[in-house]
Amino acid sequence: MSMIKVEDKLYQNRYIVDENRPHIYIKDAEVCASNCKSQPCTFCCPANCYTKDDAGGVNLVTDGCLECGTCRVICQDHGNVSWNYPRGGYGISYKFG
């Protein structure tokens, strides 16, 4: 349910997508699957970029990213997120902010 709602919200936003160049990536998929029980990125990310996959791991799609930094802060104990801003000019472009 909530998944659909977030997608509706993100649909209102303007994004300049940097095709095939995600600015955030998961360093080691195994760490998410084995070492992180609660997987907080899957419910804390305001754009729902992180979802649980069938194999018990975490899947990341950065297209809707709001560049807030929550996942960067939240994954500090595992240090498993490589977090960068998109290349200059790409990513979310707020009309109102």
Add this chain to the structure above:
Amino acid sequence: MVEKFDAIVVGAGPSGNSAAYTLAKGGLKVLQIERGEYSGSKNVQGAIMYADALERIIPDFRDDAPLERHIIEQRIWLLGDDSYIGTNYRSDSFNSERPNRYTIIRAQFDKWFNEKVREAGALVICETTVTELLRDANGKVYGVRTDRENGEVHADVVIMADGVNALLARRADLQPELPPENAALAVKEIHFIDPALIEQRFQVKGDEGVVIEMMGKVTGGMVGTAFLYTNKESLTIGIGCLISDFKERGIAPYKLLEDLKNHPVIKPLIQGGEVKEYAGHLIPEGGYKAVPQVCGDGWMVVGDAAHLNNAAHREGSNLAMTSGRFAAETLIELKKQGKAPVAANLALYKKKLDESFVMKDLKKYKNLPEIMHMSPQFFSAYPDLLNGAAHNLFTVDNVDKKTKENQILKSFAKRRSLFGLVGDAFKLARAFR
């Protein structure tokens, strides 16, 4: 040859724009680098703009700045499940010629401010992300590397105005990492709505505006606040809680926002609006104790990047603009005196912060973040109890007032022991004193 500037300002939000504008006006050769399409395109805030801080930088800003409504009424509400209890302060004296607070739309306001920076003579480059600081063998900062080809630029000083994530300072080990209990994640939406409905629902006319700050049941016991601000033709509604709380409770931020929008006392206020944008942003909430070192050899850090946010009073952009101005004024003074921008000389920036409302206010509330974090009752039990007390008192039902009074006292003592009540009052009073 690599181009050299007196100063490079990274970021074009309120702190960066204030710094770059003041530096350029002071005759320094300034480069400002912004990663977004334009100044404001990456920036998110509620958003309230405090006139005084801007007036000290651009005295006649009211002539052409894109301002939404000036605030004539402030409401603070404690939300219960289907009610609120709170305070309103409204005064016609806020309808002065130079109003004190305005709602703004950041993408428009920052763009305007950045135009002023350009007019003042700074070179502004957008769509360029600064990837790291350039430092010599002694650690002195002498420029930045960007994601452009041959994207190295040199300067006497780099002013980091890159926002709450402060990647540059952290990557250069000039700042520790941001702990989840020191930042709130806020999500918000902008709802476009007929201005006639805003006037009717909030009892305002012309450019008058109302802000509502909320605490209570809607954060589900997490440390956080919600807000509803009136713009000219739109309303912004949002809610934010500590990241550590989101993490512990397993609650999704957009779920809270939906609950807030559907709350029976909020829903009628936003009804009929059309959502045009959804935003998410971090807010530095650690207060005084979380402020890092703000300057060193060849560098200064301003605004959110320096954790300069007064969470107790929901003030941020004024601290940002003031810190940006101080950083610039420091540099201008040093330049005049022919002093090098080494740590000992740039410490003048810290002194300016310490002697102003910026650090004085943060210091005043230095214990508040810990108290709030350790006292979830402020965000669940109290809103509940106070709403319940009001409900009991205002329901006329054949029960005498003395009995009602006892019922209310009992409800408080039951949820929170008498000892706890006194302790909370004491803690809160001390934190705010």
